[in-house]
Amino acid sequence: MQAVLSLKKYLKPYxxxxxxxxxxxxxxxxxxxVQPTIMQHIIDRGIAAGDTSYVVKMFGLMILCAIIGLIGGAGCSIYASKTAINFAADIRQELYETITYFSNKNKDHFTLGKLxxxxxxxxxxxxxxxxxLLKVFVRGPLTFMGAILIVFLTARELFPILLVVVPILAIAIIYFSKISGKMFLKVQEAVDAVNTRVQENLAGIRVIKAYNRKQHQIEQFTAVNGALMRRNIHAEQIIGILMPLTVFVVNMGIIAALWLGAIKVENDxxxxxxxxxxxxxxxxxxxGLMSSxxxxxxxARAVPSANRIDAVLKEKSEIHNNEQPFTGSIKGAVTFENVSFAYNKNSEPVLKNISFKANAGETIGIIGMTGSGKTTIVQLIPRLYDADQGVIKIDDRPIEQYDLQALRAAIGYAPQKATLFSRTIEENVKYGDESASLEELIEALESSCALEFVEKFEDKAQYTVAQGAANLSGGQKQRLAMARAFIRKPAILILDDTTSAVDSISESKIQNAIKENFKDSTKFIISSKVSSIRHADKILVLDDGEIVGQGTHDxxxxxxxxxxxxxxTQLVRGGTLNE
Incomplete structure (x- = not known):
């Protein structure tokens, strides 16, 4: 219940x-x-006495009560809905903002399906x-207590029946409510598993088709879906027992009332x-009891949900701002001093004692085998993760001292996997700088060799990218991702294997554009191809998380x-490297 109380602040505005x-x-x-009592008077004082005018008068009163009750019920529904919908919208907004500021470690902890x-x-x-709660839970107890009070005041001869019926119903309700809370927690966990499986399968649909593993994935989904179904059925079966039991107890009470009432009517x-x-x-x-x-x-079902939401909202991001952050300009000199990092505290470090210096304006090439830690190094610069050991400095100042937004604003990052949003090409590229002019947009597209295919679209830069960029090729996605980084004109430019799907001619043009347009930027270029980094001022060679060599190509x-x-391994016939 602590989680429920912590969420009450979202109710205050409403x-x-x-x-x-x-x-x-x-x-x-x-x-x-009031209406059953009115009906009682109609029968006992009106119909029994043959007083038609009294019957009509009381019938009119009954209609008036019904109209007033209708107004009250409709008003309650309107205001209860407004409260609940706004309350939920605020929590959803807060959750989204919290998740947005999560570090990668936080997201890995919760998993995407659960979030x-x-x-x-x-x-x-x-x-x-x-x-x-605002509608039925008010109605239920009020109806319950009001009916008992009226029976006690107006039909005391039949009141003992309630002394038997009500405790039995109350015990049954408490017992089944307790069980249902535990059952529906398991249901929500099963929903997590289904969401995770769907998210993974939709993200990897091309791989599934390419490897003809459709049936395998269907079987896996069937397993988690079946688990959800079984838990739902079990939970609903437990609840389903309550209604027949309640109806049986009430029917016994009605029979007792008719039997006892018949005797007392006969005795006047x-x-x-x-x-x-x-x-x-x-x-x-x-x-009243059933609605309650x-x-x-x-x-009981909402409490586990509240606990899960509260856990996300209270999660402290691994990455946070300094209390008095430095917001000055960044030139771009980057220094790593004995930096080590592991994605999991109990696992082997991905980076081990990494040390190097990149002067402002230099180009740093990073190369190594798959899994050697190339991407991890550049992810530490914009603080997507924080190093476990060692110090990373920018312009001789530890990066933790920088304002996080100012730090990331000075970095243009094109990640290994080009992620585009279902918006226009212009909006995707301007994601790097919303204030960029049309000329700057064209320059960024031209520098990344994206303009040549964008111009072929009927809508040009207004062409809408489909969800997951399914209407673009791998090379096109990479070039737009680079354009998004270029448009920032950053102090530090990071390109993480962004030309793996780009042809050699376009790659050469991109290299020339970077050389011409980003002379003052510190450039980190990760590539599996020597030709992409051979002209770098310094090349870092990684192997198993360690720098095993650094220097120029020669x-x-x-x-x-x-x-x-x-x-x-990259020599071609004739003994020269691909340019």
């Missing part, structure tokens, strides 16, 4: 709505409670629970109208065995 809704429900319940469940079904569950102790009113109130008591039970079930070619082996 307290007025949250108070109006129950008050209007009190009005509706009051009108509902998607948090922001969708968990929030939806809280919204439904709050709506029902009570009148027929009182028996009918009692049965109506008994049905109200059952309805339904809300308790929803609350220096390494002469003295570094690891680099020599890489070069030898």
């Amino acid at each position: 307290v007025a709505f949250a108070l109006i809704a129950p008050l209007l429900m009190v009005l509706e319940v009051s009108m509902d409670l 998607i469940t948090n922001i969708t079904s968990d929030v939806e569950m809280l919204q439904r629970a709050l709506t029902m 102790t009570i009148e027929v109208g009182m028996i009918l009113a009692f049965i109506n109130y008994l049905m109200m008591i059952m309805g 039970t339904h809300v308790l079930m929803l609350i 220096e390494l070619l002469e003295a570094n065995p690891a680099y020599q082996e890489i070069v030898s």
Whole structure:
């Protein structure tokens, strides 16, 4: 319940709505409670006495009560819905903002499937629970207590029946509510598994088709979907027992009321109208208990969702700003001093004692075998991760001292996997700098050799990229990702194997553009091809997370065995490297 209390702050802006809704429900319940008593008077004083005018008068009063109750119920629904929908929207917004600022480690901790469940079904569950709490949970207890009070005051001869029926119903409700909370926590965990499986399969659909593994993936999804189905069925079966049990107990109460009432009518102790009113109130008591039970079930389901949401909102990002961050300009000199890093504290370090210096304006090439830590090095510069040991400096200042936004604003980063959004090409490229002019947009597209294919589209830069950039080739995606980095004109430019799907002619043009347009930028170029980095001022050769060589192409070619082996594997006929 601690998590539920911590989320109450999102309800504060809508307290007025949250108070109006129950008050209007009190009005509706009051009108509902009055009507059986009115019906009792119609039967016992009007019909029994043959007083038609009294019957008409009381019937009109009953209609008036129904109209007032209708207004109260409709008003309650409106204000309860406004409260719950706004409450859920604020939590969803906060969740999205929190997740956006998560470090990669935080995201890995929760997993994407679970975060998607948090922001969708968990929030939806809280919204439904709050709506029902403001509407039905007010109606249920009020109806229940009001009906018992009226029976005690007006039909005391039949009140002992309630002393038996109500405790049995209350015990059953408490017991089943307790069980349902545990059951629906397991259901939400199964939903996580389904979301994770769907997300993975949709992201890797091309690989699945290429390897003809469709049936295998269907079988895997069938397994998690089956687990969700079984847990849902189990949970619903447990709840399903409650309704028949409740109806049985209430029906026994009705039978007892009719039996006892018949005896007392015969003895002229009570009148027929009182028996009918009692049965109506008994049905109200059952309805009040059942509606309260339904809300308790929803609350039992919402509590695990609240706990999961609260855990995300309270998660402290691994990456955070300095209390007094430096916001000055960045020239771009980068220094690594004995930097080590592991993605998991219990796993082997991915980087081990990395040390090098890149002067402002230099080009640093990084090469090595797959898994040697090339990408990890450049991810530490914009603080996508923080180093476990050692110091990373920019302009001789530890990067932790920089304002995080200012630091990242000075970096143009084109990651290994080109990620584009389902927007126009212009919006995707200007994602790097929203204030860029049309001339700067064209320059960035030209520098990345993207202009040549963008100009062929009918809508040119207004061409809409499909979800997942499915309507672009791998090379086109890479070139647009580079254009997005170029348009920033950054102090530090990071290109992580961004020409792997680009032809050699276009790659040569891109290299020339970088040389001409980014003379003052410190450039980090990761590549598996020697031809992409051979002209760098300094080349870092990585092997198993360690720098096993650094220097120019000629220096390494002469003295570094690891680099020599890489070069030898890329020789073409004639004994020269691809340019």
